[in-house]
Amino acid sequence: GEDVEQSLFLSVREGDSSVINCTYTDSSSTYLYWYKQEPGAGLQLLTYIFSNMDMKQDQRLTVLLNKKDKHLSLRIADTQTGDSAIYFCAESSSNTGKLIFGQGTTLQVKP
Amino acid sequence: GAVVSQHPSRVICKSGTSVKIECRSLDFQATTMFWYRQFPKQSLMLMATSNEGSKATYEQGVEKDKFLINHASLTLSTLTVTSAHPEDSSFYICSALGHLNTEAFFGQGTRLTVV
Numbered sequence: 001g002e003d004v005e006q007s008l009f010l011s012v013r014e015g016d017s018s019v020i021n022c023t024y025t026d027s028s029s030t031y032l033y034w035y036k037q038e039p040g041a042g043l044q045l046l047t048y049i050f051s052n053m054d055m056k057q058d059q060r061l062t063v064l065l066n067k068k069d070k071h072l073s074l075r076i077a078d079t080q081t082g083d084s085a086i087y088f089c090a091e092s093s094s095n096t097g098k099l100i101f102g103q104g105t106t107l108q109v110k111p
Numbered sequence: 112g113a114v115v116s117q118h119p120s121r122v123i124c125k126s127g128t129s130v131k132i133e134c135r136s137l138d139f140q141a142t143t144m145f146w147y148r149q150f151p152k153q154s155l156m157l158m159a160t161s162n163e164g165s166k167a168t169y170e171q172g173v174e175k176d177k178f179l180i181n182h183a184s185l186t187l188s189t190l191t192v193t194s195a196h197p198e199d200s201s202f203y204i205c206s207a208l209g210h211l212n213t214e215a216f217f218g219q220g221t222r223l224t225v226v
Contacts, residue, residue, distance in 0.1 A: 097208035
């Protein structure tokens with residue numbers, strides 16, 4: 001079945017860039033998403049990219065998609081302490097809205 | 112983005128009782144909603160897909176008689192955990208599919224603790 005993998009932990013210093021990586025197996029993925037989850041809270045959609053795109057930028061966030069390698073990354077520029085959270089990548093196919101999530105990457109931002 | 116409201120945010124119940132969790136799309140109509148379960152420090156696992164006016168589609172391994180889903184209107188889906196046991200304690204999150212079918216908006220989640 002479909003699988004989405006992420007590294008579990010990333011630690012950066014405030015002001016540095018953070019890069020969170022994700023790999024997926026479903027070659028029919030239509031959309032790929034990045035969600036942010038703060039402790040005890042639901043998921044906040046950060047951004048998503050359509051599978052025929054290579055890159056999408058939204059303020060401090062840059063998403064890169066390498067469809068050949070099935071690799072997705074999220075770059076957060078000028079990382080702030082408020083960015084500390086768990087970041088999930090997810091993929092969906094066929095416009096079903098059904099999402100397959102990675103395990104989540106805990107981002108720790110040190111002052 | 113669109114708003115999905117989930118209620119309650121926390122609930123503690125006794126073993127053997129039932130608990131109902133509501134998921135509402137506040138500013139849009141959602142024909143499809145999803146229910147996920149998240150164990151501590153783990154990812155979200157899809158439990159079922161809820162379609163307005165029809166029976167929910169459950170993922171493999173999810174007991175449909177234990178996790179009752181009702182999607183009676185375009186803005187409300189409910190998940191009822193019946194005869195709850197401590198192993199049902201978890202974080203339950205719903206999402207609603209936006210009208211373009213490209214974005215799924217999530218509720219705040221419900222922390223269920225069965226004692």
